[in-house]
Amino acid sequence: MKKLFLGLISIGLLISPLLAKDVRTILKENKCMKCHNIMGMKSAPPFSGIARMNSGWFGVSKSSIKNSIKNGSQGKYPMFSNEKMPAFANLSDKELDILTNWIIKQGSNSMRHGMMMRHNGMDNMN
Numbered sequence: 377m378k379k380l381f382l383g384l385i386s387i388g389l390l391i392s393p394l395l396a397k398d399v400r401t402i403l404k405e406n407k408c409m410k411c412h413n414i415m416g417m418k419s420a421p422p423f424s425g426i427a428r429m430n431s432g433w434f435g436v437s438k439s440s441i442k443n444s445i446k447n448g449s450q451g452k453y454p455m456f457s458n459e460k461m462p463a464f465a466n467l468s469d470k471e472l473d474i475l476t477n478w479i480i481k482q483g484s485n486s487m488r489h490g491m492m493m494r495h496n497g498m499d500n501m502n
Contacts, residue, residue, distance in 0.1 A: 399478040402471050406464055414482055420461065421453045427483025429453065442476045 411420035430437045448463035
């Protein structure tokens with residue numbers, strides 16, 4: 377009985393990562409890209425801007441981003457103060473972590489992209 381139990385736990389540990397949703401699926405299922413872009417403006421702040429606004433001297437505030445996704449928010453970003461983000465309480469903690477970590481990476485990705493554009497002399501291209 378003990379071996380069967382340990383075997384089932386082992387199988388569960390092997391399968392659980394396969395069952396976890398990836399960030400693209402989470403974004404698509406919850407229609408995040410309807411209001412947000414990665415870098416450009418839409419009716420809500422871009423993910424790169426969210427990442428930068430939630431970072432500071434002491435590191436990124438994952439809890440602030442995660443809380444906004446789970447419970448909704450309004451007025452956090454001055455340019456979008458009239459827009460209200462709905463709550464996504466349906467997301468699991470795992471999905472919230474996946475999405476929050478991905479959003480945080482967008483801040484460093486966009487900064488890196490901007491540095492590369494300036495380094496290559498392409499920042500003034502229209």
